[in-house]
Amino acid sequence: MRDRKKSNVRVVPAILCLAVCAAGFVDGTRPPAPYRLDYPPGFGNRINIPANNPTTQAGVLVGRWLFYEKALSVNNRVSCGSCHVQEKAFSDGLAFSTGVGGTPVARNSMSLANLLWSRRFFWDGRAAGLEQQAVFPLTDPHEMGQSLAISARKISMMPRYALLFKQAYGDVRVTGERIVKAIAQFERTLISANSPYDRYLDGRYRPTAEEQKGLLLFNAAPEPTRAIRGANCARCHGGVKTYMELFHNNGLDSLPGDAGIEKLTGLPGDRGRFKAPTLRNIALTAPYMHDGRFNTLDEVLDHYSEHVKQSPSLSPVFRDASNEPAGRNLALRPEEKKQVIAFLHMLTDSTFTTDPRFSDPRTIPRKPKAAK
Amino acid sequence: MKKYFFALCLVFAGLANAVAQTTEKPASVKISGEATAPFELKYPEAGLLPHTTVIRKDRDGKDHRYGGIIVSDLLLKAGVTLGKDLKGENLTKYVMVEASDGYQVIFALAELDKEFTDRAIILADEMDGKPLPAGDGPFRIIVQDEKKPARCVKQVTGIRILFAR
Numbered sequence: 001m002r003d004r005k006k007s008n009v010r011v012v013p014a015i016l017c018l019a020v021c022a023a024g025f026v027d028g029t030r031p032p033a034p035y036r037l038d039y040p041p042g043f044g045n046r047i048n049i050p051a052n053n054p055t056t057q058a059g060v061l062v063g064r065w066l067f068y069e070k071a072l073s074v075n076n077r078v079s080c081g082s083c084h085v086q087e088k089a090f091s092d093g094l095a096f097s098t099g100v101g102g103t104p105v106a107r108n109s110m111s112l113a114n115l116l117w118s119r120r121f122f123w124d125g126r127a128a129g130l131e132q133q134a135v136f137p138l139t140d141p142h143e144m145g146q147s148l149a150i151s152a153r154k155i156s157m158m159p160r161y162a163l164l165f166k167q168a169y170g171d172v173r174v175t176g177e178r179i180v181k182a183i184a185q186f187e188r189t190l191i192s193a194n195s196p197y198d199r200y201l202d203g204r205y206r207p208t209a210e211e212q213k214g215l216l217l218f219n220a221a222p223e224p225t226r227a228i229r230g231a232n233c234a235r236c237h238g239g240v241k242t243y244m245e246l247f248h249n250n251g252l253d254s255l256p257g258d259a260g261i262e263k264l265t266g267l268p269g270d271r272g273r274f275k276a277p278t279l280r281n282i283a284l285t286a287p288y289m290h291d292g293r294f295n296t297l298d299e300v301l302d303h304y305s306e307h308v309k310q311s312p313s314l315s316p317v318f319r320d321a322s323n324e325p326a327g328r329n330l331a332l333r334p335e336e337k338k339q340v341i342a343f344l345h346m347l348t349d350s351t352f353t354t355d356p357r358f359s360d361p362r363t364i365p366r367k368p369k370a371a372k
Numbered sequence: 373m374k375k376y377f378f379a380l381c382l383v384f385a386g387l388a389n390a391v392a393q394t395t396e397k398p399a400s401v402k403i404s405g406e407a408t409a410p411f412e413l414k415y416p417e418a419g420l421l422p423h424t425t426v427i428r429k430d431r432d433g434k435d436h437r438y439g440g441i442i443v444s445d446l447l448l449k450a451g452v453t454l455g456k457d458l459k460g461e462n463l464t465k466y467v468m469v470e471a472s473d474g475y476q477v478i479f480a481l482a483e484l485d486k487e488f489t490d491r492a493i494i495l496a497d498e499m500d501g502k503p504l505p506a507g508d509g510p511f512r513i514i515v516q517d518e519k520k521p522a523r524c525v526k527q528v529t530g531i532r533i534l535f536a537r
Contacts, residue, residue, distance in 0.1 A: 120474065246474045266397040269472060269506070269527065315473070316507025316526065 032056035032168055035185070037116065039193050042201060042240045047116045050129060053181045055188055058168035061361075063186025065164060066179055068360040071154045073144035075100045080137065080183065081360060083109040087353050089281030090190065095292025099143035106142075107258070108292040111285045113192040113278060113352065114241055123274045123290040124261045125247055130184035138180070148176025155179065190358060192280050195349035201240065207346065214343030217336055222323040231304065231332060231340050235317050236276040242347060243278035248315040250276070251308030252289060260290070262313075271313040283345050284353065297344055301337040305330045399510045401495065405533040406465055408451030415510045418497050421445070426492050426516045428524070438514040440496030443467075443531070444484045452533050454485050461535075469513055469523075470530040477523045481533065492516045495528065 035055040037047070049055060066072065068081040083097040083105075084090040090112035096104035107123050115121070115130060127133035137143040138151060146154075155161050156174035166172050168182060199205035207215060219238065220230030236246050247261055249272040256272030264270075274290045288294040294303065306329050308318050323331045332340070352358075404410040423439045430436050444454055453462040458481065465481040482488045496514045497504065504512055511528040518524070 125474070244474075248473055265472075267399060267472070269399065273473070312506055314507075316505075319507060 031170075032058035035060050035189060037189065037191065039116075039191050040198060040202065040240070043114075043117065043193065044240075048119050048129070049116070049188065050131065053131060053184060055185045056168065058164070059182050059185040060189055062161070062164045062168045062178075063182035063184070064358075065161070065361055066155070066183050067186050068362065069155070071158065072138060072146060072151050072179070073100050074146040078144050080134075083137075083143075084112050086355075086358055087284070089113055089192070089284045089349075089353055091285040093286065095287050099137075099140070100145040101142045103142055105140075107290050108287065110277060111281060112187060112190050113280050114243065115190060116188045117241060117243070118245060120245060120247075120275070123277075124264060125245075125275055126264055130187050131180045134180040134183045134187075135176075148179065151179060152176050190352075192349045192352040194351045195280065195347050197343075197346040198240075198349070200346065208342070210339050210342040211346050213336075214339035214341065215346075217332075217340050218343050222321055222330065224323055224325045224327070229323050229332075229336065231330065231336070232317065232321055233279075233304075233340070236315075237279045241278060242280055244276065246276045247273050248276055248317070249273045249311065249313045250304075251310070251314050251318055252293065252303070254309040254311045256311075258290065269313050272311065273313065279344060280347050281349055281352065283348050297341045298337070301332065301340060305332040305337060399527075399529070401511050401528050402530045403446055403450045403533075404530070405468075406452065406535060407447070407533055410450055413446065413495075413511075415497070418495075418511070423498075424492060424494055426494055426496070426514050428514055428516065431521060436499050437501070438494065438496040438512075439498040439501070440494035440512075440514060443493045443495055443513070444486055446495060446531070447484065447533065450533075452481070454481070455487055458482060458485050458487070464536045465533055466536055468530075468532040468534060469525045469528060470532065471525050472527040472529045475525060477525055479523070495531075 033056060035057045037055060053059075066080075067084075068079050070076050070079045070082075072079060078100050083092045083099070085092055088111075092109045095108060096106070097109045098104050110123070119128065121127040121130065121133040122136075127136065135148065139145070139147060152174045156172075161174060162172045165174055165178065169178055196205045196207070196211075200207055217229065217231040217233075219234040220228055221232045221235065222228065222230040236244065236248055236250075238244060247270075249256070249260070253272060259271055261270040261273040262268065282288075283297065286295055286297075288297075288300050294300050308314070308329060318330075322329060398415045400415060401413045402410070403413065418441060421441045422445070424442050426438050426440070427435050428438060447467075448454055453465070463482060467479045467481055467484060468476055469479070470476050479493070483491075484493055493513065493515050496512045497510055499505070499508070503509060508526045513523065513525045513528055515523050
């Protein structure tokens with residue numbers, strides 16, 4: 001009687017262990033701990049994580065090493081981090097970056113922030129997930145120019161990665177799929193949610209008078225008949241994340257040199273249409289637009305205020321939107337442009353650009369600057 | 373000389389345009405998801421289906437007459453569970469309307485069913501007897517009597533029927 005009881009007690013943990021091991025790794029090592037993605041509740045939970053690539057601490061660490069890994073390029077000189085620099089909110093300050101080929105890429109490098117909430121990537125939204133997205137720069141002859149198979153072989157010969165891969169995936173096998181999955185995991189952790197704007201939304205920052213006016217203009221649609229002045233930016237860049245995953249022609253050209261989404265759909269209504277990107281950290285990510293044509297935010301505001309070009313595919317949002325009765329353009333006053341720009345500066349998140357968790361792990365981690 | 377050159381340019385531009393127009397893909401709306409007979413509604417062909425008129429104010433504050441196809445008729449054609457089949461778990465289905473700019477809005481499937489409501493929700497392809505203006509069309513959802521226009525989606529490209537999870 002007594003003996004049976006004892007054995008029962010032993011059987012239960014054995015079954016438990018079996019269940020855990022089956023869910024984890026075959027060789028009995030523990031499955032990697034999940035990575036806690038912290039963000040304010042206002043960001044909402046419409047996040048995009050594929051079921052077959054959960055975000056784990058060990059996976060994110062592999063991804064972080066790989067993000068800065070130059071061996072992933074054909075000449076061992078270019079990494080993701082070459083065109084996506086943390087201090088610049090993961091953009092690169094150039095109109096057109098150059099990859100391994102020495103020839104410039106076709107479009108302006110994009111800031112990488114809050115990708116966790118995106119489902120369409122690139123200026124034309126052509127990639128449906130971060131895993132799929134990463135394959136483009138890795139293999140594009142103008143960017144890193146190396147097949148996934150060769151990348152996997154090179155990485156598997158670097159001793160550093162054996163333990164990293166084992167901790168993330170249970171064994172040391174390096175595959176193209178594991179590489180892109182780890183990079184995607186790391187990118188999902190790049191959350192920018194501690195700008196003065198976030199602290200304002202949380203009641204912890206009081207905007208200056210200029211910022212406050214800029215915020216109102218940013219969000220308001222102009223209604224000259226009711227004496228409401230507005231810059232209408234929130235129609236496309238609105239919400240807490242300043243990102244709505246909308247694709248528009250914002251009037252840069254009447255005959256666009258780059259047809260944008262039309263190249264994918266063949267529909268003339270999509271001509272010159274591009275992603276309206278997040279404006280988070282926008283003061284750090286010049287030059288602006290898909291071709292980096294504007295060097296400053298002043299130029300951007302001048303564009304929206306006075307130079308929006310008519311064309312059949314121009315977003316209807318700009319149709320008849322003016323601060324003057326029967327006006328042909330937005331017509332912001334010089335001081336109003338400055339106010340909108342002051343608001344845009346509120347979106348700069350210095351803890352994001354200095355967060356040691358996002359830096360190249362090869363360098364000694366710097367201390368994050370205290371938030372201003 | 374300059375004048376002639378300019379005129380020539382115009383001719384060429386016109387020609388290029390005409391060529392482009394003949395090869396242009398027609399806009400369409402894909403009806404897919406929880407449907408036994410998903411299909412793509414092409415712009416000119418939509419005109420052949422039975423039309424209903426809904427009068428609604430636009431942002432300009434004026435009443436407009438919108439002509440279009442009742443959305444539930446399109447869904448029935450696609451084999452979506454409506455009418456006597458709209459019960460049980462089918463009442464947890466929703467309709468996601470997608471626009472060419474990525475804008476998305478949702479209706480509960482029951483909001484579209486004639487046995488649940490008399491309110492007409494149409495996929496309009498004309499306004500005041502003419503094709504919709506370029507920025508709005510060729511297809512636009514018009515929701516009868518809804519106070520805000522936010523679900524009167526412009527430039528509709530897709531209607532997906534999905535189960536809420």
